[in-house]
Amino acid sequence: MALLTFSPALVAIVSVIATILTKWGVCNLGHESSPKFRDFFAIPIVSPVLSGVNTTWRFLVLDAVTILGVVWIAHCTTPSAFPIATLLFLFCLISLTIDLEHLIVPDRLTIPGILIGLASSALYPAWNDSHTWKDGLLTSAIGSAVGAGIIIAIIEFGKLAFGKHVRVLSPPEVFRFEHQADGNHIMHADDVQLFWEDMFTRKSDVLILECSNLQVRYPERTGKILTITQDTVSVDSDAPTSITPHSTIEGVATKLTIPREAMGFGDAQFMAVVGAFTSWHGAIHIILAGACLGSIIGIIMRAIGKGNVLPFVPYLSAGTLIWALFPITR
DSSP states (O other): GGGGSSSHHHHHHHHHHHHHHHHHHHHHSOOTTTTGGGGGSSSSTTTHHHHHHHHHHHHHHHHHHHHHHHHHHHHHSSSHHHHHHHHHHHHHHHHHHHHHHHHHOOOOHHHHHHHHHHHHHHHHHGGGGSHHHHHHHHHHHHHHHHHHHHHEEEEEEEEHHHHHEEEEEEEEEEEEEEEOTTOOOEEEEETTEEEEEHHSSSOOOOOOEEEEEEEEEEEEEEEEEEEEOSSSSETSSSSSSOOOOTTTEEEEEEEEEEEEEESSSHHHHHHHHHHHHHHHHHHHHHHHHHHHHHHHHHHHHHHHHHHOOOOOHHHHHHHHHHHHHGGGOO
């Protein structure tokens, strides 16, 4: 077994480092409301308990899954493939944790992930069945493009197939706008967060809110119909004005018309990273595996009366780990 080729001390050290990296990624790369990394630093399992933070149980689970994952990777891979498989596992674990919590896959996680995937394939081309660093790099780049391209194609098709979603809000919901410096603004509606990058995938997308109470400031306006595009906001029939850091929008909505997507662009960014690690054929297998897993879980959730649907990244993560750690599935 491959595990016997690794020193137990080495596996233990890597496990500890991996738990620190995972918690750092979840805390520092996720939403600004994420717990502070300093509360969970250092000793796996022990540090979250001593922190006394109310999210302790989640970080206990995260530590346990990280340690078990590293041990399993040491069991399944060769020493030369172990670092790449571990990096891919940590990326998937951080991504699905953030996506489950905040329904986002942040750029500051995916962009470095793509670069690391490209570099890993160039440094160890045999990981993707290549023979030279140039072949490994090319295979990785094609895989990244194919992984992201398939998801983008699904998004575009979903836009054509599903169009817009109209929802009557009963009871009416309080909402407010939150400006973000990176342009991925947030519309808070009760307990739901609607992110700009998920709603506005093209300039022509429009969000319409029919309101019983509406206030827009800078410039100050009131009305009943709020129309928002990626960069502008307008009230009733007024001319659109640009969204700025000083824009304030809040009110009570009775009806919502929103662009409906088959999935978000965060899924495409996730698959760009995974494709960089796994090549184009790996990306295709992973997307198919994620779709199958999502369908099975969706059917089960409907059968037991649970209406909530999980984001797609956890299914893609599961498909990625199946592909990477079980060679028989390749």
